[in-house]
Amino acid sequence: MPLPADTTGRNAADQRFGDALTVAELPVVTEIRRSGSDGEDLLRGRTAAELARRYEELGAPAVSVVTGSWLGGTPRLLHDVVAATSLPVLVKDFFTREKQIRQAAEAGAAAVLLTPALLPNRLMPTQIDACLDNGVTPFVEITSAAELTALTRAEACVVAVHNDDTRRRGSDDPDQGRGHDLLPRVRAAGAGLPVSTGGVGTPEDAARLLAAGYRGLLVGTGLLRAEDPDAWFGALRALLPDAEPAQDTQAGSPVSTTTAISTS
């Protein structure tokens, strides 16, 4: 179901990102990032443009690109990714001023990261308005229920629960319980498209979070490290509840899989 129309009528173009997630078979936003927080080379000889094209071929509904310099990013990465794919692009950086949001929109971003933990509460509504005024979806990443108090116009935002604290991002030790605790709070705040991110490394992690009620996932390191991203997507597809049972090629009959996912 598409996000509800913006009641202020400010603009209609800001729902590309959310709409793509809503209709996706596998609602996995794939992230392109040069390095881990420890300096690990995550591109491994691939260009951002190649990765963007690859993720589009695999059926990703949207791509995220980290332009923050502390993770090896540059503004150029956004241009490269936007030029390489027709998918909506989320840009992740430290956005504090409207000018930066306008520049991201002009460069072709469909969504922009806002991080309440790093912004004074009073600035959040301004930043959210700036996103919507510039035709991009505010992608608001939270780590606690308290950060939801700064959320305005929740129905027009995509709210992501980050499983790692802001200062520990990429720690390889995310708090897996956080997503479970915060999901009802995100829904109660009015956000229709809750997303989980941070340490969603394996298809099993991804399937568990979707079964728990997340409507989207943002996956960086797990896919960037995967030798075969195609197999990663295939494994997730097979783990989802309406997946066709795999056929035993010898006998032509379904084989059992380890795919029991609780939807409770």
Ligand SMILES: O=C(O)c1ccccc1NCC(=O)[C@H](O)[C@H](O)COP(=O)(O)O
């Ligand atoms: O940590 C931040 O505030 C941040 C700001 C701007 C760009 C990236 C940032 N952190 C990294 C991430 O959020 C991860 O790239 C993203 O959640 C994916 O996580 P993972 O799948 O564990 O690589």
